[in-house]
Amino acid sequence: MKAMGERTEPSKGRVEETPRTREGVPAPAQEATARRGAGMWENLAWSIGPILLGLILTTLALLAVGANPVRAYTVMWKGAFGNAAQFSNVVSSWVPLALASVGLLITFTAGLWNIGIEGQIIMGAIFTAWTARTFDWPAEALIPALFISGIIGGAAWALLAGVLKTYGHVHEIFGGLGLNFVATGVTLYLIIGPWKRAGIASTSGTELFRPAAWLPTFPGGMAVGPIEIAVAVVSLVIVYFALRGTLWGLKLKAIGKNIRSAYWIGISTRLHLLGAFALCGAFAGMAGTVQAIGVWHRLIPAISGGYGYLGILVVLLSGFQAAGLAPVAFFFAAVSKGSVALPLDLQLDSSLGGVLQGIIVLLVILSQGVRARVQRAGASARIDSAVLASPVGPTAAPVEANENPPL
Amino acid sequence: MNNTLIQTLASILASSSPLVFAVVGETINEKAGVTNLSLDGTILLSAMVGFAVAYTTNSLYLAFFAAMLVGMLVAGLVAFSSIALKLDQIAVGFVLTLLCTDLSTFFGNPFVRLPGPAVPYLPIPILKDIPVIGPIFFAQNVVVYLSLLLIVAAWWYIFKTQPGLKLQGIGERPAAAFARGTNVNKLRFLYTLVGGSLVGFAGASYSLFVQLGWSYHKTYGIGWIALAIVIFGGWNPVRGAVGAYIFGALQMLGSFAQGVPAFAEIPTQVFQTAPFALMIIALLLVSNESIDHFFSGSPVSRRIWRSLRGAPPGALSTTFEQE
Numbered sequence: 247m248k249a250m251g252e253r254t255e256p257s258k259g260r261v262e263e264t265p266r267t268r269e270g271v272p273a274p275a276q277e278a279t280a281r282r283g284a285g286m287w288e289n290l291a292w293s294i295g296p297i298l299l300g301l302i303l304t305t306l307a308l309l310a311v312g313a314n315p316v317r318a319y320t321v322m323w324k325g326a327f328g329n330a331a332q333f334s335n336v337v338s339s340w341v342p343l344a345l346a347s348v349g350l351l352i353t354f355t356a357g358l359w360n361i362g363i364e365g366q367i368i369m370g371a372i373f374t375a376w377t378a379r380t381f382d383w384p385a386e387a388l389i390p391a392l393f394i395s396g397i398i399g400g401a402a403w404a405l406l407a408g409v410l411k412t413y414g415h416v417h418e419i420f421g422g423l424g425l426n427f428v429a430t431g432v433t434l435y436l437i438i439g440p441w442k443r444a445g446i447a448s449t450s451g452t453e454l455f456r457p458a459a460w461l462p463t464f465p466g467g468m469a470v471g472p473i474e475i476a477v478a479v480v481s482l483v484i485v486y487f488a489l490r491g492t493l494w495g496l497k498l499k500a501i502g503k504n505i506r507s508a509y510w511i512g513i514s515t516r517l518h519l520l521g522a523f524a525l526c527g528a529f530a531g532m533a534g535t536v537q538a539i540g541v542w543h544r545l546i547p548a549i550s551g552g553y554g555y556l557g558i559l560v561v562l563l564s565g566f567q568a569a570g571l572a573p574v575a576f577f578f579a580a581v582s583k584g585s586v587a588l589p590l591d592l593q594l595d596s597s598l599g600g601v602l603q604g605i606i607v608l609l610v611i612l613s614q615g616v617r618a619r620v621q622r623a624g625a626s627a628r629i630d631s632a633v634l635a636s637p638v639g640p641t642a643a644p645v646e647a648n649e650n651p652p653l
Numbered sequence: 654m655n656n657t658l659i660q661t662l663a664s665i666l667a668s669s670s671p672l673v674f675a676v677v678g679e680t681i682n683e684k685a686g687v688t689n690l691s692l693d694g695t696i697l698l699s700a701m702v703g704f705a706v707a708y709t710t711n712s713l714y715l716a717f718f719a720a721m722l723v724g725m726l727v728a729g730l731v732a733f734s735s736i737a738l739k740l741d742q743i744a745v746g747f748v749l750t751l752l753c754t755d756l757s758t759f760f761g762n763p764f765v766r767l768p769g770p771a772v773p774y775l776p777i778p779i780l781k782d783i784p785v786i787g788p789i790f791f792a793q794n795v796v797v798y799l800s801l802l803l804i805v806a807a808w809w810y811i812f813k814t815q816p817g818l819k820l821q822g823i824g825e826r827p828a829a830a831f832a833r834g835t836n837v838n839k840l841r842f843l844y845t846l847v848g849g850s851l852v853g854f855a856g857a858s859y860s861l862f863v864q865l866g867w868s869y870h871k872t873y874g875i876g877w878i879a880l881a882i883v884i885f886g887g888w889n890p891v892r893g894a895v896g897a898y899i900f901g902a903l904q905m906l907g908s909f910a911q912g913v914p915a916f917a918e919i920p921t922q923v924f925q926t927a928p929f930a931l932m933i934i935a936l937l938l939v940s941n942e943s944i945d946h947f948f949s950g951s952p953v954s955r956r957i958w959r960s961l962r963g964a965p966p967g968a969l970s971t972t973f974e975q976e
Contacts, residue, residue: 307759359743415940416933419690419743420884423877424933431926439920555751562744597758604752608730611745615738 292617296609303609304602313594322599325587326580331467338470338541339551340579342367342533344478346557347564347571348485349529354561355489356522357502362407362422364554365429366400366527370534372433373399375452375545378459378538379441385458389473392459393535400531401524403429408523412516418523426554434547441545451546461540474536481529486568498522530554556582559607578603661905663789669901670800671696671858675879676886676893677807678851682728684811684888685844686824688970689731690746692852693876694753699723699856701761704867707860708769716770717857724853725846727753732845736838739972754870764867772796772862796858800894803851807890820844824966827973837973855879874929881932885939887963896935903931 308315326336346363353360360366377395381388403425410421434449441452463471489495500508501515509515537549560578564570585599675692682689689695699720707716727749734740772794780791790801811817819840822830827837859872878900886893907924910916 307756311760311762359747361747410933410937414937416936417884420877420881420936421933424881424929427874427929428926431922431929434922434925435920438922558747559751562748595759595762597755600751600755601759604748604755608745608748608752611740611748612734612738615734615740619738 292613293610296613297606300602300606300609303605304598307601308594308598311594313592318588318592318594318598321587321591322581322584324584326584331469332583334464334468334470336576336579336583337475339553339583340576341470341474341478341540342536342551342553343557343560343575343579344572345481345529345533345536346553347560347575348478348481348568349526349533350557350561351485351489351566351568351571352498352529353522353526354566355495355502356498356519357505358411358519358522359419360404360407360422360523360526361419361555361558362404362425363526363530363557364550364552365407365422365426366403366530367534367537367550367554368426368429368433369403370396370400370527370531371538371545371549372429372436372534373531374535374538375436375441375455378455379452382456383458385462388458389461389539392539393477393532396531396533396535396538397528398531400529400534401527404523404527404530405520408520411523412519430547433545433549437545437547449547451542451544454544455539459539460543461536469541471540474540477532477536481532482568482572485529489568556603559603563607563610659785659788663792665898665901665905666789666801667793667797668863668905669897670797671855671863672875672879672882672897672900673800673804673894674851674855674858675876676882676897677803677890678724678848678855679879679883680848680886680888680890680893681807681811681820681851682841682845682848683883683969684824684966685820685841685848686827686966686968686971686973687732687735687841687845687848688742688746689728689845689848689852690743690880691727691731691749691753691876692879693872693874694750694757695724695727695849695852696856696859696872696876696879697757697870698727698753699853700860700872701757701764701856701867703853703857704769704860705761705764707857708764708767711770713770713772713861716861717854720857721850721853724849724851724856726849728845728849728852729842731849732842735972736842739974742970750876754873758869761867761869766866766868769866770861771865772858794862796862804890804894811890821966823973824968827968827971831973831975836975838975841973852876852879878928878932881936884965885935887939888966889963892963900928904928 305315308318325332327333346367349366350360350363373395374392377392378388381391383391407418407422407425410416411418414421437449437452442448443451443453461471461473463469489498497508497513497518500511500513501518505515533553534549537551537553538545541551542549556578557575560571560574564574581599581603585596585602588594588596588598675696679689679692702723703716703720706719707713710716730749731742731746734745735742774792775794775798776792777798781787783791809817811820819830819835822833823835823837823840831837856872859875860867864871879897882893882896882900886896907927910919911921911924
């Protein structure tokens, strides 16, 4: 073992003893390369285990309310993949979810909990609705304008949360959350007030937009079209490369890891945080645009569809990796759309989909913690034996992990 | 004092009591260094479980006990994942918020809009006849009395007792507390469970007292308000409770204002959103440095201001490794 090899060097006094013991700590990494063969199966077990357990727990929940789990899962599967139209529904909810997650990946990379994303989606939809109601342009000009409106609305609302955080010292969780509720209030106000349908004021939504403002769909009664899919895919690709291969991405990661040291090496942290908020808001705003002109063709109170909060779960489950966003978002979209059929067919509440998603994310996070703990225990056992064998003796000090900025 | 005012104060005290439980509970575990972000979901789930148990067993004791158990279970998950597994408290708390919200909807489905039992009115014989104070404080029910007791007890425990000093120590300087022989992580676990049980109690007092019954997303948003009030209250149970009462008073003011013809033009949505806009403004006030300059003019105003704002516990939301 490498750690042991270092110990054979002659000791040069007290100063070097402490760092040398600390160098022994990343032993799991070295150990992992030594056991590469067994590692593959272990990795597989650690990634499939929590998902299986999540399914078991959800099955127990179904049994607890006296439902037939097999039928429930069958209904969900058919609801998502039963026919082409249902599959197009899944894709149409994958688009806003992917856009929200890709935006959130940027703020998470900068170490921000942008819970305000729901409000940013809503604001994007509101701005889009305003443009759609105001301008009588042909579709070729109108649809780009609608997307730009969504981007402006989402980014502006996100910047508000960002300014509250960077200048007002209001934590982004509370600033963003408050703004979510305010955005919902604004939507309701518009729907009942200034934008109410002729004659009746109801919370069912505004008048439908003119057909020029509708996103075109694939033929055959599909719920989704080429434009929004292209927007989502391009967004995923751009953010994947921007976070991986640009100086900006590197700086953002530095801020996310340790904002103080990022500041001390000369990164303008405030500007980058605001930029991360604005970019996330821009993607969220586009999700709002798609919801408004691709799904509902009007403004409704629940226009965000909950895709903002769901996006946070997607990013957590994908382990903050851009490459994981698309498949995880697809899985979540399928579960969400599949569970919509539950109340109709089995009188079960469609929140079962949310239960399944939540349990799986929780168990995956917990299992990562358990795995790290198992490895830590193994590593410290090895270090202990190494330290006891060395002539220097133990020099361990209490370690205080201070990774998260206090609320 | 006239009768209307006394009645208004009494009903503010009553309607804010669940929020007091949640705020004091969260204050306790944040004082110990653990943030339980799952409040919004926990309150919903415990409100649902409390009502469901009361409805099926007809026992209020069992109902509150079950709700507290739910609160402890969720808090226990947060504590276990942050203390034993060193996971991000915010991430686990947020996932639990969403999960508990969906669980409350899924399992609460059969109990929606059913009439159920309520915590009975229980005036205290002699004390209720004291003018002004009697009808406000002593013509209430057990939940309200307990909420008042809790404020005093929590304040006294945290700031006036030896174990309370330890509680502050593990939240402020865990390494120092550990060096003095305190089992930091064990105590953190314990206090998180205590905080969680109080949050569970808050949930049941919504569905069995303040807003009788269960319906979809019944208390949605109130947990976030509670978390914000903990900050607003500067991690002090008394100031947190005052924050809860101010919130209750403003809500009442809102429902009054909606009835006044002069405000009839303002749509209901503005009143429904107002608490959250207010939450942002309140947090902006207590956490902004420029406000300090504003109040630093005279020694008196500086002193008043300093007593109004509190600092978060030094090691809030961090993990501590005992060696």
